[in-house]
Every structure is written in structure tokens, then in C-alpha cells.
Amino acid sequence: MADLTDTLTDDVAELLHRAATDVVLPLFQQLDDADVTEKAPGDLVTVADQRAEELISAGLRRLRPGSVVVGEEAVADDPSLLGHLRPGGAGGHLSGGGDVWLVDPVDGTANFAAGRRPFALMVALLTGGEQVGAWVLDPLGGTLAVARAGHGTTVNGAPVRVGDAVPPPGELRGTAMTQFLPPKLRRRAEAGGERIGALLPGQHCAGREYLDMLVGEQQFVLFWRTLPWDHAPGALLVREAGGVARRFDGSDYHPAEDAPGLLVAANERVWAEAREALILD
Template sequence: MADPLLDDVGALLREAAAKVVVPLFRRLDPADISEKAPGEVVTVADREAEALISEGLRRLRPGSAVVGEEAVAADPDLLRHLRGSGDVWLVDPVDGTSNFAAGRRPFAVMAALLTDGVPVASWVYDPLEGTMAATRLGAGALLDGTLVRPARSAPAAGALRGTAATKFLPPELRRQVEDGGRRIGELLPGQHCAGREYLDMLTGGQQFLLFWRTLPWDHTPGTLLVREAGGVARRFDGADYHPADEGRGLLVAASPEIWDEVHAALLGS
């Protein structure tokens, strides 16, 4: 049965990608790229896509708040909405901006809806692959319209494959994770695009993800999708991830059993 909200927001993300993002891929002028923080770039595509998506989301839910990555860069106080009441949209107009600005793939367009602080719907779209994942809380995760089946069993650590984004880990923890990677079947360095990593979890291409930085627009869409597909998203201490949390460290796995296996291998407990 069709879900109008999933369809409408999915169409909006596709429109932003088709009108703004993809036409600028590998066609950016130097003036189209700037640094919004040390080591973090933003492009004209990020800003224009966020404006288009934000306007469309407000039309879909009049009175809702929009917390976009680029809007927060200009006004960090917008993050207060994540603990507020009512409907709040999270928007990442170009996830993987460093890839996009350098003319590399992958990158994604992402959104999530929170109601009274609880993530209730999310979308991750890879415009170059044409892959769309979407979910409603309690309804399961859809990948290109097909329900994602939960993992049936938990392989031993030596058979697992997943990403550890170690770049931002504190040095001692980075060494621990890299050493623990020897007990994992394959420890991947990451694609610099959280959205693509979450899509690869839904396809079964990898069974876990480990991150240090957990900005809400990067992880709220994907963690809801993984949870709806039978997985878990927890802080390193085992607490469930919430987009308003300001902590560091996130381990996402295709099942609770896989989370335990990876946590023991990489984090030593």
C-alpha cells in the first residue's frame, strides 16, 4: 500500500537531486566551493538543494520546523528544535560534500522527520545509483520499494564486514579499533558518505558501521532505517542513539548479536 508521506518526500529529494545536485556534479567552479569550518567545505549545491528541500517540507507539513545542515552552520540555535514538540525535519542536502566537491562518488541526499523528538520517518537517496531507502517508524525499511528482511543469523566476528571511520577517533581509541580489526573479517576505511554506508547495510554489503562524530543529519535517517530492518544503533556504552544527544561514538549493526560481536572485537568489551 502506498504511503503518501514516503512518496512525497522521496519525490522532493529526487527533484532536488535532479534540478540542483547532479547538474553541478563535476561542474563546480572554484567560486562554488567554500570552507564553512576548518577542513569542512560547502558548495552552492548544498545551499540551493537545502533551500529547495526545506521549502517543500514546510509545504508538506505547515508549521513544521526544518533543521538543515547548512542552516545550522549559520544558526546553531536551530538544534534546539530536536528536543522540542511537534514536527521537525532534519535535512542533509548533500551528504558526502567532500566527495561531491572533489568530483568523486558517492554522495547522498537525506531527510528525517521527528515528532515530539522521536524519529518517525526517514529517507536516504543516492542520486547517481538511483537508490532510495525510506521508512516509517514501525513499518519496516524499504529499499527501492522492497521491504528489507532482518538478518537471520549473526556470523562470527571473523566473517563480518563493515566500516570503521577512524579519521576522527582519538589516537588511542583509533589504535584499539585498528588492532581489533584483525579479528573482523574485513574492516573497511569508509566512503566519506554516511548515507551510502547505511544503504550498503540495507543491501547486506556490510554488517556494521563505526563512527566517532555523530551529527544528527548524518545519522538520524540511516539509524532509523537500520533499526526498522532489525538492526541497532548504540553509543559505545550501549545507550541507544538519539539525534539530540551531543555525545561521541556510534556503533550500528544489522542485529543486536552482531553489535555485541563487533563491540567486543573493536572496543574490547
């Protein structure tokens, strides 16, 4: 069982800062055509993603010997790694007490490849299949959010609560990532947005969407694609700050579940209002 101490928490944060400083930022707006490829049609990967994942993965293994790292780029080469997200791991037993790291080395790769912001570096720690730690760093925005299960969420070292100052119904502000929604649900979400206030188009960076919830820029965000490295860190950050992260049917989000649809909100009331307006027929 991972003992997520203050020291380990700080060490992971420092590792993300180092990956950003040494690998990611020096390549921002400096990529050549050969530095950007497609893993699948429309799914980009850059040398920054690859090099940052190598640095972060090696560092996490040093911090927690015997742990398993499930990185976005590694999974592209070996999808069976996703089996480690389930209790007991891909083949049953995991060394290190079942400690599994999820790594998104550059979240918002399309933005990064185009030379625009935002993008983020993200890590989550699961022990025995349960989320126990999360880190999201926006290096250009200068924002680092950290969560420990049962200990709350901090942004740049200061504790945050997302549901303490929420606008009244009709004045909510949130994001619906409509790009990947099925056509019927996309039309429903776009039409329903007028009922709850400002409906934003999204920034193509899940990490920044979660950070914007934590700093009060928005009160909800709706996703269709729920790749674990995109959402395990942010879901824990929001939960530990007092919010909710649930599937459209109301079940709690878990990164091992391969199912579309996720609605994250500042509190129970906002989740219910956003679901009624954007999802329900």
C-alpha cells in the same frame, strides 16, 4: 502529531528526487573554485548543498505546514536550531504538533566537491522528539531507502531485513570511520579489525554506509562524529530493518544527544562482537 501516510512518504521521496535532478546532479563535476567554500577548517560547503537545502526545506514546509526544518547549512548559520530536536522544541512549544525535519542536502560533500562518488540526499522526520520517518537517496547509485517507524524499511520499494543473513563470527564485514577517532581508540579499532573479518576504511558518506548495510554489503559501521543530519535517517532505517544503532555504552542513539561515538549493526550479536573487538580495552 505528524500522520506519516503513504502519500506523505512518497511526496518526500519525490522531493529528494527533484532536488537531485534539478540541483545536485547538474552541478556534479561542474563546480568552479568559487562554488566551494569552508564553513570551518576542513568542513566544505558547495553551492549544491545550499541550493538543494533551500529547495528541500521549502518543499517540506509545504508538505507539513507549521513544521520546523533543521538543515545542515541553516545550522551552520544558526546553531540554536538544534534545540528543536528536543521534545518541546527550542523554546518550548512547536507549531504543527512538534514536527521537525532534519535535512542533509548533500551528504558526502567532500566527495561531491572533488567530483567523486558516493554522495547522498537525506531527510528525517521527528515528532515530539521521536524519529518517525527517514529517507536516504543515492542518486548515482539509483538507491532510495525509506523507513516509517513501526512499518519497516524499504529499498527501492522492496522490504529489507538486515539481520536475516549474517556471516559467522570472524567473517564479518564492516566499516570503522577512523579519521575522527581519538588516537587511542583509532589504534584499538584498527588492531581489533583483524578479529572480525574485513574492516573497511569508509567512503566519507554516512548515507552510503547505511545503504550498504541495508543491501548486505556490510554488517556494521562505527562512527565517532554523530551530527544529527548524518545519522538520524540511517539509524531509523537500520532499526526498522531489524538492526541496532547505539552509543558505545549501549544506550540507543537519539539525534538530540550531542555526544561522540556510534556503532550500528545488523543485529544484537554483531553489535556485541564489533564492540568487543573494536572499542573495549
